[in-house]
Amino acid sequence: MKKIGRNFFSLVWTGVRRNYDNLDDNIAKHLGETDADNPVEIHLSRMFSEVFKRHSKDEADRLFIVGTRSTTPSLRKVSSRPVKPWFFSRVFTVLAVSFIMLILLLFLFKSNKAIPGLIFIGSLAVPFSLLMMFFEINVYQNISVLQLLTTFLVGGILSLLVTMTFYMMLPIRSEVSIESALIVGITEELAKCVVIIFFINLYKLNYIFNGVLLGLRLALAFRSLKVPVM
Known part of the structure; x- marks a missing residue:
């Protein structure tokens, strides 16, 4: 157990050090030189102004290259x-x-075969759409579609495996109580952190923004995979 704990903290320190070593890049310097008295304005109408416009297939292809x-x-x-x-x-x-x-397949034709598809598509619609949105706003463009899908699918399942492992190690009671709810929440977030650190070191991500997007992808995957299981 001591060896496992030592390796875990070494992995955590490697990820933290890589992020902070990168804070002296040009973008971080530029952000540090901005005037704090001038607030940054965010206009959602401008940000999503391209949603209702026509776009060609070439524009869509460029997003994935x-x-x-x-x-x-x-x-x-x-x-x-x-x-x-x-x-x-x-x-x-x-x-x-x-x-x-x-x-329509379920209610018009009374087909129970549509129920698994409803559960899967219903739990995937919003998380996967948000996943694509944050993939688009990655200004560094240093994450490929393969890495995106690997993090979403493998990372989500790996988060569930780590969570269940922690459940077996910790004294979590099945009865409903405030203590159990707190322990479950902390356990799930800790499991996500372990998987995030693993992928940060695997892909050698150097920007804090990439780490934020990675954490979001794992959280969305965890949610979309957890709903059908429940």
Whole structure:
């Protein structure tokens, strides 16, 4: 147990040190030089202004040709223009239409075979759409689609496995109480942190923003996989 604990804290320290060593890059310096008296304005109407516009197939293809050695831009080429995601709305539309079609299959034709699909699509629609939105707003463009799906699917399942392992190790009672609820919440978040640290070291992510997106992807995957299990 001591060896496992030593390796765990070594892994945590490696991830923390990598993030803080990167704080002296050009973007961090630029953020540090900004005037604190001038608030940053966020306009949701501008951010999502591209959602209701027409976009070509080439525009959609360009969104997914990122994260490779030849398509990841350098820090100097990272655009400072506002990010305007739009593809996530198309993903949500496809999943929503699929959900409606399954509902029609269930109620019009009384087919119970539609129930597993309803549970799966219903639990996946919002998390996967949000996943695509945050993939679009990654200005560094250093995460590929393969890494995105691996983190979402494998990371979500791995989070459940680590959570169940912690449940076996900790004295969590099955009865409903405030103490049990607190322990369950802490256990689940700790399991997510362990998996996040694993993927940060696996993909050698150097930016805090990437870590935030990674944590969000795992949280969305954990939620979408947990709902059908429940």
